Amino acid sequence: MDRPTVICHMLMALDGKIDGPFFSASETMPALRKYGEVRRFYDCPATIYGTTTMAEGYADGFVSDLPETDAVFPRKDYLGDSDVKNYIVSLDGEGVLKWHGKYLEKKGRPKAHVIEVLTEKAPDRYLAYLRGFGISYLFAGKKTIDCSLLLRKLKTLFGIDRVMLAGGGVTNQAFAAAGLIDELSIVLAPTADGDSGSASLFETGGFSSASPAAYSLKAVERIENDTLWLRYISKNRRKTQ
Numbered sequence: 259m260d261r262p263t264v265i266c267h268m269l270m271a272l273d274g275k276i277d278g279p280f281f282s283a284s285e286t287m288p289a290l291r292k293y294g295e296v297r298r299f300y301d302c303p304a305t306i307y308g309t310t311t312m313a314e315g316y317a318d319g320f321v322s323d324l325p326e327t328d329a330v331f332p333r334k335d336y337l338g339d340s341d342v343k344n345y346i347v348s349l350d351g352e353g354v355l356k357w358h359g360k361y362l363e364k365k366g367r368p369k370a371h372v373i374e375v376l377t378e379k380a381p382d383r384y385l386a387y388l389r390g391f392g393i394s395y396l397f398a399g400k401k402t403i404d405c406s407l408l409l410r411k412l413k414t415l416f417g418i419d420r421v422m423l424a425g426g427g428v429t430n431q432a433f434a435a436a437g438l439i440d441e442l443s444i445v446l447a448p449t450a451d452g453d454s455g456s457a458s459l460f461e462t463g464g465f466s467s468a469s470p471a472a473y474s475l476k477a478v479e480r481i482e483n484d485t486l487w488l489r490y491i492s493k494n495r496r497k498t499q
């Protein structure tokens with residue numbers, strides 16, 4: 259296969275939501291623990307997140323003070339040096355996320371090199387900003403990110419064979435609509451809050467179509483406090499594009 263295997267791994271409430279008040283219910287805690295355990299079980303060398311998820315939980319929010327520069331950079335991929343082979347892959351089509359360095363170190367997770375995924379809309383000033391940190395960046399589309407092209411680049415340029423796709427919903431749907439999810443892993447908390455404003459597992463969000471995808475059940479594990487770990491294989495996956 260000319261792309262990495264894609265495992266979409268998410269923690270979800272009974273109403274299909276992936277964020278919202280249900281996270282603070284005590285009955286959700288076993289699901290949170292299981293979510294981390296399962297992430298370690300898959301042991302993927304790279305994890306992909308959307309812009310919103312990156313800004314909230316991994317990058318330093320949004321950048322407001324890009325350095326002035328007259329430099330013009332070709333729209334070519336840039337690979338910064340890395341002393342690790344774990345990667346955080348950040349969808350950031352327009353180049354808006356703020357960073358403090360080329361590595362992310364989160365408690366309980368291996369140190370990871372940042373790979374920014376841009377479109378040609380990202381300004382030169384942002385490319386200069388990333389180069390200043392030695393953050394790698396890839397171009398994967400003119401106006402929106404072509405997920406298939408991105409995956410092929412992760413394989414050919416970084417030798418990545420397996421990635422965890424870890425949300426949010428808009429990002430998950432961009433890959434699902436292109437037939438690029440191989441396995442879907444859901445830790446289902448026995449809670450729900452019905453919050454209409456929270457993201458769902460899959461959301462078109464203006465980046466993809468609402469074409470239905472089908473999955474076949476691979477395994478179900480019942481754990482503490484009625485939490486379930488559900489594993490599905492996608493019936494719509496495309497090996498190559």
Ligand SMILES: NC(=O)c1ccc[n+]([C@@H]2O[C@H](COP(=O)([O-])OP(=O)(O)OC[C@H]3O[C@@H](n4cnc5c(N)ncnc54)[C@H](OP(=O)(O)O)[C@@H]3O)[C@@H](O)[C@H]2O)c1
Nearest residue numbers: 268269276277308309310311351402403425426427428429
């Ligand atoms: N429960 C869990 O396991 C879990 C895991 C992760 C996240 N979450 C939650 O999910 C929520 C965020 O989800 P979300 O769906 O709103 O956002 P998201 O998927 O994190 O980010 C969406 C953004 O990513 C960029 N993007 C995605 N696909 C793209 C494409 N093909 N081309 C160009 N840009 C693309 C766009 O940014 P721009 O619009 O800026 O261009 C888009 O608006 C957060 O509340 C987070 O806490 C939950």
